[in-house]
Amino acid sequence: MRTMAAVFYAPRQPIRVEEVNLSDPKSGEVLVRVAATGACHSDYHAVDGHTKAAAVPLVMGHEAAGVVEKVGPNVTAFKAGDNVVFAIRPMCGKCKYCSTNRPNLCNGIKAKPGFMVDGTQRFSKADGTPLFHGLATFSQYTVVPEWTLVKVRDDVPIEKLASIGCAVVTGVGAVVNTAEVKPGSTVAVYGCGGVGLNVIQGAVIAGASRIIAVDIAASKFKFAKMFGATDTVLASETDPVKAIVDMTDGGVDYAFEVIGKPATVRQAFESVCAGGTACMVGVPPTDGEVTIPMRPLFLDRKLIGSSAGTGRPRHDFPWFIELYLQGRLKLDELQTRFRPLTEINEAFQDMLSGTVARTIIKP
Ligand SMILES: [Zn+2]
Numbered sequence: 389m390r391t392m393a394a395v396f397y398a399p400r401q402p403i404r405v406e407e408v409n410l411s412d413p414k415s416g417e418v419l420v421r422v423a424a425t426g427a428c429h430s431d432y433h434a435v436d437g438h439t440k441a442a443a444v445p446l447v448m449g450h451e452a453a454g455v456v457e458k459v460g461p462n463v464t465a466f467k468a469g470d471n472v473v474f475a476i477r478p479m480c481g482k483c484k485y486c487s488t489n490r491p492n493l494c495n496g497i498k499a500k501p502g503f504m505v506d507g508t509q510r511f512s513k514a515d516g517t518p519l520f521h522g523l524a525t526f527s528q529y530t531v532v533p534e535w536t537l538v539k540v541r542d543d544v545p546i547e548k549l550a551s552i553g554c555a556v557v558t559g560v561g562a563v564v565n566t567a568e569v570k571p572g573s574t575v576a577v578y579g580c581g582g583v584g585l586n587v588i589q590g591a592v593i594a595g596a597s598r599i600i601a602v603d604i605a606a607s608k609f610k611f612a613k614m615f616g617a618t619d620t621v622l623a624s625e626t627d628p629v630k631a632i633v634d635m636t637d638g639g640v641d642y643a644f645e646v647i648g649k650p651a652t653v654r655q656a657f658e659s660v661c662a663g664g665t666a667c668m669v670g671v672p673p674t675d676g677e678v679t680i681p682m683r684p685l686f687l688d689r690k691l692i693g694s695s696a697g698t699g700r701p702r703h704d705f706p707w708f709i710e711l712y713l714q715g716r717l718k719l720d721e722l723q724t725r726f727r728p729l730t731e732i733n734e735a736f737q738d739m740l741s742g743t744v745a746r747t748i749i750k751p
Pocket residue numbers: 428429430431450451554555
């Protein structure tokens with residue numbers, strides 16, 4: 389079939405929206421109509437050169453929800469018409485991580501980046517040149533292995549659920565699954581983009597007492613407060629470590645870094661009290677390294693990483709939908725703006741300007 393898709397060719401160049409070919413799902417694969425897909429910073433990281441794209445030209449996009457259009461041979465868990473949310477990591481169900489309920493660390497899938505497991509591709513350019521692709525949700529339709537999909541209830545509008553598979557599970561999951569924030573504890577959040585806002589609302593769900601939002605753009609604080617921040621620190625004007633240590637009698641119990649930079653990982657570490665935990669959530673640069681002082685570490689402090697919110701998608705996604713229906717998880721507020729696929733570059737500009745919680749593409 390033919391479909392419109394956003395193709396990334398090279399860093400610091402606009403993403404191009406083109407009509408491309410998409411072949412039928414093979415064994416174990418599913419064709420999904422993408423209902424809504426979020427403009428997430430981890431795609432933009434390849435555009436601005438923070439991380440290196442695995443292969444180009446690449447059909448981008450990974451945070452999405454949609455409806456199953458057609459299933460390939462040997463697919464039994466899905467049928468046409470099912471509402472699905474994409475999980476950003478594979479879940480083979482067999483490796484040592486999947487077997488110990490840590491599917492976010494799954495290493496059982498041996499596909500080369502940009503290829504399906506069988507070493508071929510489903511997307512190609514109009515002239516037949518193959519295109520690299522992962523979940524490839526910046527497209528009207530995509531073909532993915534069935535183990536990346538989570539079937540969800542069909543009584544919630546599917547486009548509302550676009551961000552569950554990335555921003556929500558990464559942010560809320562970092563709080564409840566990875567760091568296991570205790571009720572009554574204090575929390576600082578460095579970086580108030582789409583994932584940072586979900587760390588903030590995760591801290592609310594976990595029962596945190598004080599939630600301090602840190603950013604260099606004051607425009608983000610409107611959203612941070614909407615999602616539950618009790619205090620804000622403008623890091624472009626104030627030393628955030630000193631401000632947090634002063635506000636909390638020696639530091640917060642938990643600090644989350646949601647930017648992916650060595651300097652802010654160190655600041656997060658220096659913001660926690662003795663016995664506290666600093667958690668890196670932001671995507672690190674390809675060759676990033678961080679240095680931390682040893683004496684503070686000696687006082688029972690922890691520096692940990694959180695990958696895809698230590699999420700268990702088949703458990704967590706239905707739970708997030710329950711929380712949303714109970715009014716305890718903000719999904720509507722996360723969708724500040726909607727754009728068509730042709731405005732993918734503008735969607736990333738929205739994100740960089742700090743004027744949106746998330747821009748959602750409706751392809
Ligand atoms: Zn993402």
